[in-house]
Amino acid sequence: MELTKLRYFYEVAKYEHVTRASEHLHIAQPALTQAIKSLESELGVALFYKSGRNIYLTESGKYLRDKLETIIRDIDALPEEVAKITSREDKVVRLNIVSASILVINAIMQYKKNNPDVVFKFSQDEENLGWDILVTTDEAGVKRNNVVAKRKIMEEKICVAVPYDSKWAKRDSVDLIELKAEGFVTLSGFKRFRSICDKYCALLNFSPRIIFESDTIMAVQNIVGSGMGVGFWPEFSWSKPDDGKVKLVNLVPDCKREIIVELADKQPLSSCCEKFYEFLIEYLDNLR
Numbered sequence: 559m560e561l562t563k564l565r566y567f568y569e570v571a572k573y574e575h576v577t578r579a580s581e582h583l584h585i586a587q588p589a590l591t592q593a594i595k596s597l598e599s600e601l602g603v604a605l606f607y608k609s610g611r612n613i614y615l616t617e618s619g620k621y622l623r624d625k626l627e628t629i630i631r632d633i634d635a636l637p638e639e640v641a642k643i644t645s646r647e648d649k650v651v652r653l654n655i656v657s658a659s660i661l662v663i664n665a666i667m668q669y670k671k672n673n674p675d676v677v678f679k680f681s682q683d684e685e686n687l688g689w690d691i692l693v694t695t696d697e698a699g700v701k702r703n704n705v706v707a708k709r710k711i712m713e714e715k716i717c718v719a720v721p722y723d724s725k726w727a728k729r730d731s732v733d734l735i736e737l738k739a740e741g742f743v744t745l746s747g748f749k750r751f752r753s754i755c756d757k758y759c760a761l762l763n764f765s766p767r768i769i770f771e772s773d774t775i776m777a778v779q780n781i782v783g784s785g786m787g788v789g790f791w792p793e794f795s796w797s798k799p800d801d802g803k804v805k806l807v808n809l810v811p812d813c814k815r816e817i818i819v820e821l822a823d824k825q826p827l828s829s830c831c832e833k834f835y836e837f838l839i840e841y842l843d844n845l846r
């Protein structure tokens with residue numbers, strides 16, 4: 559049963575007049591009449607009957623008209639509904655934040671002030687391939703099926719955070735090896751930032767003496783701020799520590815990491831993705 563025949567029938571049923579229906583549909587009257595006869599033959603029932611020069615719906619015709627009323631209305635509404643869905647999807651940004659999560663969340667909060675209708679969907683999964691924008695520190699271990707449209711690599715210095723009342727707070731810089739005996743407050747071992755810091759210690763042939771570790775950045779910041787130990791602290795992506803509690807001291811030799819921001823080259827990609835990508839890059843540049 560063809561949808562076109564059903565629509566033709568519905569228009570004739572509304573008017574109970576073939577000529578007016580054919581004018582509304584912009585088709586020839588004989589073609590419309592033939593379509594109705596074909597539908598009646600397919601259904602095996604008469605949909606109209608003649609009385610004089612007029613036509614009227616049979617009971618079967620009335621039943622079919624009433625059933626089609628909702629169906630035709632829903633079909634006619636489909637283009638608008640699909641457009642609405644597309645519009646909503648066009649405001650979605652899928653972020654995979656493997657590193658620098660505090661920085662990215664702060665950027666999102668700033669962006670949402672002027673773009674409240676943009677929806678951000680997050681993951682923190684190196685196995686995830688469904689991202690529009692990826693934020694990581696290096697490419698090792700991060701799966702990629704995505705062809706990258708844009709990539710920005712920014713270098714970030716790693717400092718050591720020390721309590722303000724410690725001897726290290728009086729210094730502008732400290733040799734990393736001098737901290738060998740200190741108690742370190744760190745992120746958990748599976749975190750990428752932790753592995754980068756462990757690598758710098760290994761280059762000097764020591765392992766940091768861990769007194770506290772957590773999988774949350776805030777916990778690390780709070781423990782260092784309480785004066786319980788020292789900790790590695792990325793210069794700008796963790797924000798500045800509280801004045802009067804913690805001081806950031808430069809490390810010798812220079813310790814650093816790369817923050818990599820990538821925009822996937824895929825279709826469909828919402829128009830908001832590239833706009834937020836450019837905003838995030840500018841946001842990062844302004845922090846340095």
